[in-house]
Amino acid sequence: MNELFDSVADGLVDKSYAIIDNFLTTDEVAQILTLPHFNQHEQLFKKAGIGKNADLQINEAIRGDYILWLDKNTAPPAAMVYLNRLNELIQHLNRSLFLSMKDYEVHMTVYPVGTYYKRHLDQFKKDDHRKLSVICYLNTNWKEEEGGQLRIYTDHDSFDVLPVAGRLVCFRSDVLEHEVLPATRQRLSLTGWILDQQIM
Numbered sequence: 001m002n003e004l005f006d007s008v009a010d011g012l013v014d015k016s017y018a019i020i021d022n023f024l025t026t027d028e029v030a031q032i033l034t035l036p037h038f039n040q041h042e043q044l045f046k047k048a049g050i051g052k053n054a055d056l057q058i059n060e061a062i063r064g065d066y067i068l069w070l071d072k073n074t075a076p077p078a079a080m081v082y083l084n085r086l087n088e089l090i091q092h093l094n095r096s097l098f099l100s101m102k103d104y105e106v107h108m109t110v111y112p113v114g115t116y117y118k119r120h121l122d123q124f125k126k127d128d129h130r131k132l133s134v135i136c137y138l139n140t141n142w143k144e145e146e147g148g149q150l151r152i153y154t155d156h157d158s159f160d161v162l163p164v165a166g167r168l169v170c171f172r173s174d175v176l177e178h179e180v181l182p183a184t185r186q187r188l189s190l191t192g193w194i195l196d197q198q199i200m
């Protein structure tokens with residue numbers, strides 16, 4: 001695992017992003033997929049919004065995903081495996097890059113067929129505590145032609161990341177604009193942020 005954590009650190013230093021395969025093993029992904037949550041997302045998940053607190057808006061023209069926040073105290077064991085790994089990653093980044101990240105927040109995410117998230121930056125205008133975006137994909141046998149790529153915009157260019165199971169994408173929330181392209185298949189992930197402040 002330490003090697004994977006090192007590659008996240010190296011990627012962040014070199015390019016402000018890292019793409020790491022097998023952050024979750026096939027088996028760990030399978031355990032998460034057996035949770036009732038994803039299977040009952042129509043009852044349990046909420047339509048994701050844009051902005052925060054009083055500024056929160058629902059706008060399907062911008063994003064069409066459904067989310068369920070994970071609570072660190074009550075998350076089921078299969079999800080806890082991921083939260084603990086994220087916590088280890090944070091400790092590793094703090095040590096190796098001299099960061100002082102304090103906390104993280106994660107939601108389970110479903111993009112129904114045809115939905116997307118238009119180009120955006122993850123940091124809020126009035127709240128800059130989200131420092132790193134971390135997304136882990138849960139889609140077994142995802143194929144290029146099914147779409148659903150995460151498109152990341154760099155200074156002069158852009159590139160696409162396929163949302164394949166076990167893959168972690170980590171990038172600086174304040175600098176990298178990105179978007180989620182529509183897919184022909186339901187797209188599942190764990191979406192989170194590493195924060196420089198403890199959540200109340």
Ligand SMILES: O=C(O)CCC(=O)C(=O)O
Pocket residue numbers: 117122135149150178179180189191
């Ligand atoms: O699922 C992804 O690939 C990215 C999601 C995203 O950009 C977000 O939730 O802010």
Ligand SMILES: [Fe+2]
Pocket residue numbers: 120121122133178
């Ligand atoms: Fe985002």
